[in-house]
Amino acid sequence: xxxxxxxxxxxxxxxxxxxxxxxxxxxxxxxxxxxxxxxxxxxxxxxxxxxxxxxxxxxxxxxxxxxxxxxxxxxxxxxxxxxxxxxxxxxxxxxxxxxxxxxxxxxxxxxxxxxxxxxxxxxxxxxxxxxxxxxxxxxxxxxxxxxxxxxxxxxxxxxxxxxxxxxxxxxxxxxxxxxxxxxxxxxxxxxxxxxxxxxxxxxxxxxxxxxxxxxxxxxxxxxxxxxxxxxxxxxxxxxxxxxxxxxxxxxxxxxxxxxxxxxxxxxxxxxxxxxxxxxxxxxxxxxxxxxxxxxxxxxxxx
Amino acid sequence: xxxxxxxxxxxxxxxxxxxxxxxxxxxxxxxxxxxxxxxxxxxxxxxxxxxxxxxxxxxxxxxxxxxxxxxxxxxxxxxxxxxxxxxxxxxxxxxxxxxxxxxxxxxxxxxxxxxxxxxxxxxxxxxxxxxxxxxxxxxxxxxxxxxxxxxxxxxxxxxxxxxxxxxxxxxxxxxxxxxxxxxxxxxxxxxxxxxxxxxxxxxxxxxxxxxxxxxxxxxxxxxxxxxxxxxxxxxxxxxxxxxxxxxxxxxxxxxxxxxxxxxxxxxxxxxxxxxxxxxxxxxxxxxxxxxxxxxxxx
Numbered sequence: 001x002x003x004x005x006x007x008x009x010x011x012x013x014x015x016x017x018x019x020x021x022x023x024x025x026x027x028x029x030x031x032x033x034x035x036x037x038x039x040x041x042x043x044x045x046x047x048x049x050x051x052x053x054x055x056x057x058x059x060x061x062x063x064x065x066x067x068x069x070x071x072x073x074x075x076x077x078x079x080x081x082x083x084x085x086x087x088x089x090x091x092x093x094x095x096x097x098x099x100x101x102x103x104x105x106x107x108x109x110x111x112x113x114x115x116x117x118x119x120x121x122x123x124x125x126x127x128x129x130x131x132x133x134x135x136x137x138x139x140x141x142x143x144x145x146x147x148x149x150x151x152x153x154x155x156x157x158x159x160x161x162x163x164x165x166x167x168x169x170x171x172x173x174x175x176x177x178x179x180x181x182x183x184x185x186x187x188x189x190x191x192x193x194x195x196x197x198x199x200x201x202x203x204x205x206x207x208x209x210x211x212x213x214x215x216x217x218x219x220x221x222x223x224x225x226x227x228x229x230x231x232x233x234x235x236x237x238x239x240x241x242x243x244x245x246x247x248x249x250x251x252x253x254x255x256x257x258x259x260x261x262x263x264x265x266x267x268x269x270x271x272x273x274x275x276x277x278x279x280x281x282x283x284x285x286x287x288x289x290x291x292x293x294x295x296x297x298x299x300x301x302x
Numbered sequence: 303x304x305x306x307x308x309x310x311x312x313x314x315x316x317x318x319x320x321x322x323x324x325x326x327x328x329x330x331x332x333x334x335x336x337x338x339x340x341x342x343x344x345x346x347x348x349x350x351x352x353x354x355x356x357x358x359x360x361x362x363x364x365x366x367x368x369x370x371x372x373x374x375x376x377x378x379x380x381x382x383x384x385x386x387x388x389x390x391x392x393x394x395x396x397x398x399x400x401x402x403x404x405x406x407x408x409x410x411x412x413x414x415x416x417x418x419x420x421x422x423x424x425x426x427x428x429x430x431x432x433x434x435x436x437x438x439x440x441x442x443x444x445x446x447x448x449x450x451x452x453x454x455x456x457x458x459x460x461x462x463x464x465x466x467x468x469x470x471x472x473x474x475x476x477x478x479x480x481x482x483x484x485x486x487x488x489x490x491x492x493x494x495x496x497x498x499x500x501x502x503x504x505x506x507x508x509x510x511x512x513x514x515x516x517x518x519x520x521x522x523x524x525x526x527x528x529x530x531x532x533x534x535x536x537x538x539x540x541x542x543x544x545x546x547x548x549x550x551x552x553x554x555x556x557x558x559x560x561x562x563x564x565x566x567x568x569x570x571x572x573x574x575x576x577x578x579x580x581x582x583x584x585x586x587x588x589x590x591x592x593x594x595x596x597x598x599x600x
Contacts, residue, residue, distance in 0.1 A: 010503065014427065018415050018424075021434060025433075028468060029445070033437075033444065035451070036445055097326070098326075100319055111326065112330055118579070119531055119550050119576065119579060121534040121553040122550075126333050126569065128560060129565055130333060134349075135349050135562060137336055140351065144352045145352075172330075172333070180591055180594055204311075233441035236534065240554070261447050271447065274444035281439065281440055288439070
């Protein structure tokens with residue numbers, strides 16, 4: 001096609017308009033990433049400044065050997081899978097309800113956006129207060145209003161509750177986007193399919209299983225992969241609510257990166273975990289890009 | 303199906319919708335409602351078991367304190383903690399400066415980039431678009447140390463400029479992506495007509511494409527602003543002075559130091575901090591919803 005090579009003036013315009021953005025991102029995104037990669041092969045401790053000898057894979061060996069590592073991998077897996085599953089199921093249910101027209105449904109569709117609009121740190125602050133072991137409202141609810149427990153629990157301080165406690169805010173924050181995506185998904189399904197199925201005598205559940213789910217496959221794939229990426233990268237709630245604890249029970253890869261860099265003051269080891277975490281993310285990012293149609297890029301002459 | 307069972311089905315559906323609606327309201331609003339309630343309670347009254355679920359009177363002392371009035375009803379804590387809370391208004395101001403600057407830079411550079419990615423045929427531009435977008439998806443904590451070193455080398459620690467630069471790098475990929483998809487959805491033929499009339503690329507963008515892309519521009523700008531307003535890790539690591547702290551950075555400091563004193567004050571801080579993004583999203587809800595959906599459409 002003649003599309004693949006533009007006129008000289010087009011090329012100039014294109015180059016001038018793309019270069020600043022690409023250059024900017026190269027300096028402040030790609031270069032730091034490459035720098036982290038380089039750091040991961042160096043001995044770089046803040047306690048011994050000035051010299052950063054090249055030590056090959058030593059940092060990686062130390063990081064992987066550490067007892068934090070196994071916990072970080074397991075916890076990242078539990079956190080991510082937990083977040084993806086709950087976000088998926090809850091937003092599916094919420095969106096199915098919001099897809100119906102009833103009094104107030106318009107308001108609910110706006111309301112559902114609220115958690116998405118709240119800055120992470122602002123919500124981390126209030127979640128911390130909600131979970132408080134002495135005066136937290138969650139404890140008060142579960143003891144005085146719906147008496148499930150006899151006494152106050154230390155939600156953030158107990159190995160059994162800490163992980164669910166950081167999962168809840170993550171789920172809370174991610175649901176709005178997924179509800180919106182589901183709602184758009186429903187709107188793309190032709191009504192005629194449902195009517196035809198009705199005439200054939202299919203009940204509501206059968207219509208959902210045979211029409212809605214298959215037609216939603218693209219949206220479902222995007223939600224699953226995107227939420228996986230977000231789960232791996234999640235940091236705020238571990239940082240503010242548990243600090244990886246108690247013990248290592250909520251130490252995730254992102255927290256381990258931070259802890260190694262700043263608590264252990266070892267930038268080399270921190271970088272090594274960062275590289276490992278980035279590679280795991282990259283697998284899912286690649287998957288994500290495969291789900292976005294490449295057809296759309298055809299027109300710009302790839 | 304008999305009429306009777308159909309009626310039963312209708313009733314069941316109505317009940318289910320009602321229950322789910324209640325769940326949605328409770329789920330989305332309960333943390334926010336509790337934040338707001340706590341901010342209107344005199345601090346000492348918060349530390350009761352059970353806490354005052356429904357306060358009987360509206361106490362605005364916590365907010366008055368943020369606006370500089372001495373408060374009487376505060377428990378424990380050090381003057382430093384109170385000072386931190388009082389910095390909140392400065393911090394929100396900083397956040398607005400940073401967020402608006404980031405959005406402006408995105409608008410200046412991002413619009414051109416997105417337009418060229420969508421319209422100007424160039425070899426390799428598809429790959430470059432992937433390059434621009436993928437950096438946003440990587441875990442940000444991975445580049446915290448390198449960014450710190452770069453900003454230190456540039457002698458920009460404790461400046462708003464440093465935060466603006468870093469936040470722009472985080473915001474621009476999604477900005478370009480949203481506008482790219484938006485521009486793509488506009489029929490090429492509209493521009494072709496203008497080109498035949500002798501419009502240059504720049505004129506086509508300015509006179510034809512931009513005016514009809516207003517919803518997309520609004521959505522992309524709001525996402526850029528929110529990315530900046532939300533970001534706390536780099537903002538709090540790169541600046542440690544009151545004059546250069548953003549709202550999220552101050553909240554980070556507050557959250558880390560929060561014990562069981564002055565919580566009512568901190569909740570008032572929190573309410574103040576969430577107002578700008580919440581207002582933006584509620585005012586432009588239509589564009590935000592459409593924009594989000596656009597960005598993830600396949």
